[in-house]
Amino acid sequence: MESLIMVMNKLQDVFATVGSKQKVDLPQIIVVGSQSSGKSSVLESLVGKSFLPRGTGIVTRAPLVLHLIHPTECETGNGDSKKSKDYATFLHKPGVIFNDFNKVRKEIETQTEVLTGGQKNITDSPIVLNIYSKQFYNLSFVDLPGLTKVPVSGQPQDIEQKIRDLVLNFIKNPNSIILAVVTANTDPATSESLHIAKSVDPNGDRTIAVVTKIDIMDAGTDATELLSGEVIPVKLGIIGVINRSQKDINDQKTIEHSLKDEKAFFDKFYPDIAQIHGSVVLGKRLEFLLIEKIKETCPKLRAQLYEMNNKYEHEVKKYKEFTENYDRSLLDLITQTAASYKAGLDGRADLSFKGLNGGATIAKYFKTNFNKDINEIDPLQGLSADIIINVINNASGTNMGVFMPTDAFDHLVKKQIQLLEAPSLACVTTVHDELATNICRLDDDISYKLKKYPRLFEKVNEILLESLARYKLKSSEAVSKLIEYQKAYVNTDHVDFIESITKSNEYHELFEKPANMGKLGKFEEEAREEGFAELPNYYNSQEEMLSHKNEIKSWPKSITLKMRKTVEKITTCAFSGFPDSDKLILESRAGLLTLFIKCYFVVIKKIIQDTVPKTIMYEMVNKIKDNFHKDLITKVYKSSNLNMAELLLESKDIEDERIKSVNRYDASTKALKLMREIEQICLITES
Ligand SMILES: Nc1nc2c(ncn2[C@@H]2O[C@H](COP(=O)(O)OP(=O)(O)OP(=O)(O)O)[C@@H](O)[C@H]2O)c(=O)[nH]1
Numbered sequence: 001m002e003s004l005i006m007v008m009n010k011l012q013d014v015f016a017t018v019g020s021k022q023k024v025d026l027p028q029i030i031v032v033g034s035q036s037s038g039k040s041s042v043l044e045s046l047v048g049k050s051f052l053p054r055g056t057g058i059v060t061r062a063p064l065v066l067h068l069i070h071p072t073e074c075e076t077g078n079g080d081s082k083k084s085k086d087y088a089t090f091l092h093k094p095g096v097i098f099n100d101f102n103k104v105r106k107e108i109e110t111q112t113e114v115l116t117g118g119q120k121n122i123t124d125s126p127i128v129l130n131i132y133s134k135q136f137y138n139l140s141f142v143d144l145p146g147l148t149k150v151p152v153s154g155q156p157q158d159i160e161q162k163i164r165d166l167v168l169n170f171i172k173n174p175n176s177i178i179l180a181v182v183t184a185n186t187d188p189a190t191s192e193s194l195h196i197a198k199s200v201d202p203n204g205d206r207t208i209a210v211v212t213k214i215d216i217m218d219a220g221t222d223a224t225e226l227l228s229g230e231v232i233p234v235k236l237g238i239i240g241v242i243n244r245s246q247k248d249i250n251d252q253k254t255i256e257h258s259l260k261d262e263k264a265f266f267d268k269f270y271p272d273i274a275q276i277h278g279s280v281v282l283g284k285r286l287e288f289l290l291i292e293k294i295k296e297t298c299p300k301l302r303a304q305l306y307e308m309n310n311k312y313e314h315e316v317k318k319y320k321e322f323t324e325n326y327d328r329s330l331l332d333l334i335t336q337t338a339a340s341y342k343a344g345l346d347g348r349a350d351l352s353f354k355g356l357n358g359g360a361t362i363a364k365y366f367k368t369n370f371n372k373d374i375n376e377i378d379p380l381q382g383l384s385a386d387i388i389i390n391v392i393n394n395a396s397g398t399n400m401g402v403f404m405p406t407d408a409f410d411h412l413v414k415k416q417i418q419l420l421e422a423p424s425l426a427c428v429t430t431v432h433d434e435l436a437t438n439i440c441r442l443d444d445d446i447s448y449k450l451k452k453y454p455r456l457f458e459k460v461n462e463i464l465l466e467s468l469a470r471y472k473l474k475s476s477e478a479v480s481k482l483i484e485y486q487k488a489y490v491n492t493d494h495v496d497f498i499e500s501i502t503k504s505n506e507y508h509e510l511f512e513k514p515a516n517m518g519k520l521g522k523f524e525e526e527a528r529e530e531g532f533a534e535l536p537n538y539y540n541s542q543e544e545m546l547s548h549k550n551e552i553k554s555w556p557k558s559i560t561l562k563m564r565k566t567v568e569k570i571t572t573c574a575f576s577g578f579p580d581s582d583k584l585i586l587e588s589r590a591g592l593l594t595l596f597i598k599c600y601f602v603v604i605k606k607i608i609q610d611t612v613p614k615t616i617m618y619e620m621v622n623k624i625k626d627n628f629h630k631d632l633i634t635k636v637y638k639s640s641n642l643n644m645a646e647l648l649l650e651s652k653d654i655e656d657e658r659i660k661s662v663n664r665y666d667a668s669t670k671a672l673k674l675m676r677e678i679e680q681i682c683l684i685t686e687s
Pocket residue numbers: 033034035036037038039040041042054055057058059060145146147212213214215216241242243244245246247249
């Protein structure tokens with residue numbers, strides 16, 4: 001019967017060595033208790049040896065999986081002096097025999113440091129220790145860090161939560177037996193171990209309580225009530241033990257001696273129940289419970305292992321498929337890569353993909369960021385009133401004409417149109433970068449296959465970037481041309497321009513509300529009185545006046561009349577000897593010019609917001625979608641400096657993954673074999 005636990009131990013080791021992606025709920029005894037409750041002492045009494053690290057603070061910082069093994073002849077090794085006595089081995093030190101249990105303690109301490117990275121932190125990576133002794137039963141435990149509330153210096157503040165999480169992770173395994181250590185000298189209602197056990201096993205169906213420190217209870221109190229099961233609601237039993245006190249340990253009292261004293265203590269103080277308490281009873285009870293648990297969980301465990309084995313077998317086959325048929329599938333892979341890349345832009349890619357795909361990202365960028373960048377450009381950026389007046393003066397030359405100089409408008413508006421080039425070119429760059437990253441959004445399956453061959457992946461990336469660089473150049477040239485086109489001809493007849501002017505507030509202020517015209521308004525009546533008839537007197541000749549009339553005609557028709565009126569008023573003012581007339585004329589012209597620039601800019605912004613995305617789509621996005629496949633085939637196959645063998649080198653990561661996958665499959669096959677052995681033993685013992 002003992003060998004049932006031994007086979008289960010082997011099963012545990014299989015998973016401890018190889019690890020498993022999937023959790024396997026193996027039957028285990030998990031020791032849980034608050035700090036200094038006596039967990040280590042209980043384990044040492046069961047083992048009959050002092051071998052666990054002691055000290056202040058949190059001593060146990062890694063799960064310790066402890067297998068107690070009753071060795072067979074073969075394991076004691078006939079003639080092997082090292083194995084002739086009790087000895088220990090660690091799973092992480094294969095082949096090393098520990099006869100000295102002080103060295104076992106040291107090794108646990110050293111390995112704890114290795115696993116926790118030298119910090120006072122805790123880890124969930126287990127240390128697996130086998131102790132071989134003819135003296136005891138086969139048993140297996142997991143010893144965990146003590147539940148604590150106060151971090152010691154150097155320990156993370158959340159240590160309490162970390163320990164709780166670690167303990168919970170072990171005890172929530174429905175096939176585990178919770179060995180809750182409870183101290184007799186404190187109120188069981190405050191016992192941390194019972195509390196945490198209850199959170200995963202509310203009815204106490206898989207919890208056994210071990211009561212320590214009965215010997216140091218307050219004078220006048222005794223543990224009869226506690227040990228009889230009236231206080232603690234657990235179903236697997238309550239067993240009292242007397243461990244060595246600190247003084248006993250300091251005095252180097254042997255465990256053998258302590259076990260004798262323990263028996264004497266129960267015989268003397270609890271004669272009626274002495275037979276069912278003590279470390280020896282505890283050991284036997286735990287062995288019985290573990291065997292029962294193994295039998296009970298066998299069918300479920302077998303099904304779980306079977307499923308796991310199938311899954312790993314499938315995974316291993318997948319690796320083989322890639323490595324063996326690579327040549328044949330290179331072309332397929334390139335085709336799939338280009339198709340997946342295109343699908344990412346067309347929006348038909350993996351719908352489960354979290355976040356936006358490449359195509360959607362670009363569309364969103366056009367609609368929001370690019371439009372915003374353009375809208376945010378101030379149409380008068382860099383144009384102070386002085387600059388505008390200066391340009392008007394220069395455009396008028398020596399002749400201080402009365403009408404709006406079109407040259408000044410042309411000059412200024414073209415200067416402002418140029419401001420649109422930088423955000424448009426930035427848009428080209430952003431889309432380019434998005435197209436470059438789109439390679440990271442291939443379908444999982446293709447991306448996985450491609451990354452398996454890093455050189456090939458690198459080559460694919462290189463080809464993509466080369467093509468994109470070409471298309472980016474063309475896009476930038478085309479976008480710059482769009483700006484040039486706008487600068488080539490200033491179309492003041494554009495319907496949107498006229499509409500924009502008439503809808504503007506400034507226009508309304510200047511022409512529709514004479515009352516708000518300020519100084520100009522004062523002369524409005526005079527202007528009306530003197531009339532346009534006076535105006536020809538201003539010009540030196542009829543010819544000159546006519547030339548100005550032509551100038552008026554070059555402005556959009558719908559505004560000409562009103563504009564003319566204003567200019568007329570200004571001119572009249574000049575005639576009437578108003579002292580600031582020149583200044584007034586200039587300011588009024590500058591106001592008009594500013595309004596026209598603003599309104600014309602609205603039109604151009606709309607055109608740019610519409611045509612830049614179209615140009616980028618044509619020159620870059622659609623080109624890469626249509627030509628990526630062709631570019632890949634041409635460059636991967638035809639490039640003379642390409643060494644195919646190099647392209648086919650498997651990545652180190654994937655190679656490691658493949659090895660791990662094979663190991664996992666081997667381990668699960670081994671586990672299934674052990675499971676069959678366990679089932680055999682169960683059958684024999686039942687019949
Ligand atoms: N008198 C007496 N002392 C005990 C008993 N059990 C444990 N002790 C003492 O209590 C102290 C803590 O015991 P440990 O076995 O180290 O407790 P632990 O739960 O393993 O402690 P941590 O691993 O630090 O959480 C030691 O000084 C033991 O000697 C007992 O039954 N009686």
